[in-house]
Amino acid sequence: MPSIDIQLLEGVFSDAEKAEIIRRVTDVLGAVGGEAIRDGTSVRVHEVRSGCYGYAGKALTTQDALAMRARG
Secondary structure (H helix, E strand, O other), X not given: OOEEEEEEEOOOOOHHHHHHXXXXXXXXXXXXXXXXXXXXXXXXXXXXOOOOXXXXXXXXXXXXXXXXXXXX
């Protein structure tokens, strides 16, 4: 069954938000693949330490990600 890994910078999302991400990703797979797929879907959230995640050649920090969230 589907196995999904999501990587996020630590300290950007609360535990409640991470739980919602897991629920919504699972729900989307169920909507596309059916209830059996939904029930067999595994989602893992991996938090990456600040500064150990890169985008466009630049190491991002938790502060960078929080600033992105603030911009909407």
